[in-house]
Amino acid sequence: MESMQKRSIPKSGELLPVIGCGTYVGFDVAASDVPGTELPDVVAQLYRAGGTVLDTSPMYGRAEAAIGKLLAHHGSRSETFVATKVWTKGRAAGERQMNSSMKAMGVESVDLMQIHNLVDFSEHIKTLRSWKEQGRIRYVGATHYTSSAYDELEKVMRAEPLDFVQLNYSIADRVAERRLLPLAMEKKIAVMVNLPFGSGGLLRDLRTRPVPAWAAEYGCKTWSCLLLKFILQHAAVTCVIPGTGSSQHMAENAAAGRGPAADAAFRRQLMAEFNG
Numbered sequence: 001m002e003s004m005q006k007r008s009i010p011k012s013g014e015l016l017p018v019i020g021c022g023t024y025v026g027f028d029v030a031a032s033d034v035p036g037t038e039l040p041d042v043v044a045q046l047y048r049a050g051g052t053v054l055d056t057s058p059m060y061g062r063a064e065a066a067i068g069k070l071l072a073h074h075g076s077r078s079e080t081f082v083a084t085k086v087w088t089k090g091r092a093a094g095e096r097q098m099n100s101s102m103k104a105m106g107v108e109s110v111d112l113m114q115i116h117n118l119v120d121f122s123e124h125i126k127t128l129r130s131w132k133e134q135g136r137i138r139y140v141g142a143t144h145y146t147s148s149a150y151d152e153l154e155k156v157m158r159a160e161p162l163d164f165v166q167l168n169y170s171i172a173d174r175v176a177e178r179r180l181l182p183l184a185m186e187k188k189i190a191v192m193v194n195l196p197f198g199s200g201g202l203l204r205d206l207r208t209r210p211v212p213a214w215a216a217e218y219g220c221k222t223w224s225c226l227l228l229k230f231i232l233q234h235a236a237v238t239c240v241i242p243g244t245g246s247s248q249h250m251a252e253n254a255a256a257g258r259g260p261a262a263d264a265a266f267r268r269q270l271m272a273e274f275n276g
Contacts, residue, residue, distance in 0.1 A: 004050030004257035007238050009139070010188035011163045016081060016239050018232055019257040020053025021046050022194060026245025028061035031069040041247035043070050047079065049254030055166075055192065055241045056105075057085040057116055058097055064104040072106060082107060083192070085116035085143060086124050094124045098131070112164055114141035118152055125160060139163035145194055147175040157183055168195040169237070171230050171274050172202055181236040190238040193231050197242060202227060214269055219259020224249065228256030230270050233263070 006015040021042065029037055043054070056063045064084060071077045084101050086094045102110060113131070115124045121142065128140045141164030144153050150167075157165060157180070165184055169176040173195075184191045197203050206223045220226050224242070231240050242253045262270075 002258045004254065005232075005261070009163065009190045009238060011139075011190070016190070017051045017053065017257060018237075018239055019049070019051050019228065019254050020055060020081070020192075020239050020241040021051065021250060021253075022241040022243030023054060023056040023063040023067065024060050024243045026243055027056065027063035027066045029066050030062055031065040034066050034069040035073070038245060038247050039066060039070060040073055042245060042250045043074060043076075045247045045250040046254065047074070047076065049251065049257065051254055051257070052079060052081045053083065053192075053239055053241060054080055055083040055194075057087055058101055059085070059087045059116060064101050068104050068106040077107060081111045083112035083114065083141075084110055085114040086128075087116035087119055089120045089123075091123050091127055094120070094127055098127075102136075109136050109138070111137075112139040112141055113137040114143045114164065114166055117144050118142055118149065118156065121156060139190075141165060141190075141192070143167070143194070147173060150175060150180055154179055154183060157187055157189060162187075162189050164190045164192055164238075166192040166194055166241075169193045169231055169234075170196050170198050170202060171227060171270065172198045177234065181234055185236045191236050193237055193240045196228055196231050196240050197224065212269070212273055217260065218262060218266055219255065221255070222252045224252050225256045226270055228253060229262040229266065232256065232261070233267055
């Protein structure tokens with residue numbers, strides 16, 4: 001199988017596979033039940049395709065504990081880029097939550113800790129800087145999932161030396177193209193994209209439509225592959241994290257990280273399909 005493409009994290013030069021896996025809803029499973037679900041196959045499919053990124057949050061119910069079970073099952077901590085978030089108010093509460101997240105996942109450190117939806121950003125960023133110095137986290141980030149928060153996110157990106165920003169971007173919501181993606185390139189901030197399918201609505205709308213014949217030129221057999229390649233067409237994007245609890249969908253998503261890269265012609269054709 002062709003290896004998944006990688007892009008560099010601007011602040012370090014470390015290479016990161018361009019397709020990862022989000023864990024919202026799909027990984028909200030009791031750890032004891034994980035072996036009887038598709039999740040071991042989902043993660044195996046991610047690894048098989050050359051992916052490494054698992055993104056989660058304490059907001060996602062039991063997902064962190066499920067990831068802990070999966071990392072132990074696969075013996076794969078060293079090959080996994082583990083990203084989670086702090087999602088509470090107050091410095092002490094934030095520290096307790098982050099410690100709890102690491103315990104749930106069975107890890108002593110995480111690759112990326114993000115301030116979820118900018119909740120109490122000014123307080124948590126001080127802790128994240130300190131923990132990064134101590135080696136408990138490797139990269140510091142901030143997230144949001146709606147363009148209504150972009151003014152606030154832009155202020156944070158301008159004021160703080162973030163390693164990562166996570167934001168929503170899709171063919172149906174291109175607001176990030178206006179200021180945030182160019183700003184990320186200017187500030188050398190890696191971009192992780194959530195909601196690439198618009199909360200699933202995009203794929204539902206396209207379900208009854210055949211994949212266009214020209215998609216084969218870019219190695220795509222599914223709409224999910226096309227939609228993800230559209231996002232990767234932007235040079236600011238480092239990694240996309242479509243959420244899924246299906247091994248088949250994970251394989252289809254991972255296909256976007258292989259084959260010919262999307263170009264201007266790809267963008268024009270897909271925009272025509274989407275607007276048609």
